[in-house]
Amino acid sequence: MDGNLGSSADWVVTGPSNGLAFLLADSGYDVWLGNNRGNTYSKNHTMFLETSYGFWDFGWYEMGIYDLPAMIDFILQITGQKQLFYIGYSQGGTQFFVMNSMKPEYNDKIRLGVTFAPAVFLGNTKGAINLLSKLSYPIGSILAGLVPYFPAGCSTKQLLHFGFGFENPNTFRQYDYGVAKNLLKYKSVTPPEYPLEKVTVPVAIYHGTNDFLVDPKDINLLENKLKNIVRVSICNASLNHFDFNYGSHIRMEAYNDALKLLEGY
Template identity: 50%
Template structure:
């Protein structure tokens, strides 16, 4: 029961108010939805090193003639947050969705669906209903899903680097990749981080109250590593929650002292080396975000070596306002896009 409470708390504690008329029917085929908005759409599949089959959605932009002469294209890869999918970037439609805004500005936009999300429920040898399929956290998304996707996108666009846009957990996996596979940092021209969920020292609201229950779960981790209807493993949630037991740290998964000693040669999990993440990072966050506190953003700012913008967006924005807020384009996206354009002109 505790695991269900924890999941629903994550969804409810940062609820965002928006008119029902803005919400698209999730049963509508994504490609049809994009086509109905007047945009082209493609579906691609990527197989990770550990056998997960990820579905990518592509909305190709119009290539600038000057750029096409030099074979240089503006490519953007967008990463969704916890319990999300590529649909997160499209739900608010043209003129409001960052994905469509980027396409309108000439970007070739690719949307990653991490393992376990709605569109990425296949593996070359494991069944979706098996324990083994769901035995992953955002750690695996960082060391497997993101590198495989970057490699695929660059090969298919004939580019040497791309722009990365991430929301919440998507930024977590980007930091994991950058710290453990720093050779991929040079493949990222610019990183736009919206409410990056990296440190959880100051997490608030109902989530803080429910964190003690995670010790119950981790004690029986093989019994509880299953999936929730929205598309996430319990291990993803545990990895965040257990991080609060080590304030001010961003660490690998805590399996308990015995298994930690076997895996890490230490009773405590090691820290991710954020000093390796030298990607140009632009961070945008909200004052009323109970999942990503401004104090946790300060911790992140103190560790990343190449922050090119750190902006507390005006107003009392909560976590999901960065995806669904009615005025988020004016408040945040325009500033972020202007900076991204600067990096694409250099």
């Protein structure tokens, strides 16, 4: 599963020598590439037009509790397998932890979860992206109502939900609708935390020290929350967040090691 604003193409665009989908296929795996709702390859809906508010009223919560479980169940049904390997980059890691914490029965359907720069805790995010956190609360309800499909390829709600993570360090919570709606929806003024203690699937994490979105301090916090970490790999210090899909040396830095780990399972 790709990151926010990405698609299945991200796993093949770097070509047969570096694209992870190619490397997995060459190693004999049956490779399934997911597309989250709202991206270039996933814009059909049985009820709503793409230009309607209803189409774009979603975030990565829905991707974690509806879309990802549906994909997994479909793959297992078609292949006749009881388990699969899961690989997620950035938001692909986010929805993985949402699913396994909120629907813990899916822990048993995954043999190993490999996450590249998983965007879970975001309190130490650096750079211009922090502007989103400053705008999340004052303009969140306005944007969600008027332009829920901005920017192309994801919903406003997705971006704002990440923004709430920047604004509230050390938290991994459900969507914040504001005090009044939170009380109605959650019976609490603040959104509930995702219960990461329910994530029991073996997990590997690959991250870089030069990642301006997913800071090593936030990765350390995630490590401390999970029960079954089997691998934490700190990649080359020069790697940034986007290198985990597009970096010219990412095969050497992370993919080859991940392939060995998969083989061990």
